[in-house]
Amino acid sequence: MNDILRFIGVTKDALTAGPGKRLELFTKGCIRGVVSPCEGCFNSITWSFEGKYKTYRIQELVDMISKDAWNRQVTFCGGEPILQARTLTEVAKQLKKIDPTFHFVMYTMYKLDVLMKYGLNFTWVKEKHEQAMLKQLMDYSSSYDIQAFDEDHNPTRVKYTILTPEDVKELMRYIDIIVDGEYKHELRLTTAEYMHDGGFIGSSNQRVIYGPNTMRQYDIYKNLGENYDLIFHYSDEYMKIYESNHHCKSCGKSIKAEDSYCTQLCEARYTQRKENMKLISNEGV
Template identity: 25%
Template sequence: MQLRLAGITPESVVDGPGVRFTIFAQGCKHQCSGCHNPATHSFKAGKMFEIEEIIEQIKEKALITGVTFSGGDPFFQAAEFAQLGQQIKELDQKLDIITYTGFLYEELIQDQEKLSLVKVTDVLIDGLFEEAKQDLSLNYRGSSNQRVIDVKKSLRTDKIVKVKL
């Protein structure tokens, strides 16, 4: 299975806590005004990667504490990112997965394909970037409307459980 990616940052300290292996999805329809990554919007740009190739790169990074799915928006390739997430969890249960999206959690859990990606995610940062609500003091998100959600607790309790990173 393949993913269309804008790129990979093998050791990032800005895409979540710790040292993270960050994967940038190529493709986004949200078109947020002020997006910091507009080069990821086109669904035709980027490069195709085999999931196995990404897993091999992750195996080489002994210092990473987690994996971040960013974008673009990974939920436009939900089945593929879900498959990647499953393989990451099989590789090392200690690696947490943070997923960024412009969709809202409530929307994602209503769609079976998107729900498959939600289920392999530990922390979801949801919501469109809103330029008028931009707040540079926030950790790991761009605007105050975006939520940092503990996915496992939220699915278990059937209500949104926010977490601080």
């Protein structure tokens, strides 16, 4: 399996990438962005598969996230992170093994129920798409079929199975919240120019899907030979619940109004983080 992640960079303590303060990692490349970008997309720098990006191996990502995600809250966004889902699944899997309190959020413009049924497929055509996409999608894909060549034997048409339905289900076992569906500017949830603290969903058509909960239900229903449903909230419904709740200062989980933290571990992490920040600002004086 491809061991590499291509990404633009990370933001620490992001407040608009899921519950609580999060380490937000921006992956490189979005097919939709290259072909026909969503109106109002805030991150055009991530669309192209060409240009500058960082490459980290799985072990480097695990080390970096273990060190920098002080409260264990991590978000994969883009670009389109699900193109690199096979690598990100492995990263999330290894981190949860090291510390089960890791919590992951991922965004994707694709609809999860469709992905669970058909996987993610794409046909690259030389005249229509970026050259860099050709090699990168080969790295990310579960399999691919070169369907046509030019006179120099270079591929001109490649059919990719980027993810199989099984790849998608495996991802869902490790990503706690997946916000799915394309961003629709006319359905934007906030009227402010920028999202505010805790407001991490772009438009009301998107859904907040609980990956591991859905997969637990899926496993039970599958064994019974019955259909299953995604476990999710529509985003406006989710945001109403989120905004009416009180949250742990460390991880952002909903807690009772009289509490500040959900666990002693969260309190210890928050206190340690504050101490570290004080040290950094004193060093800067």
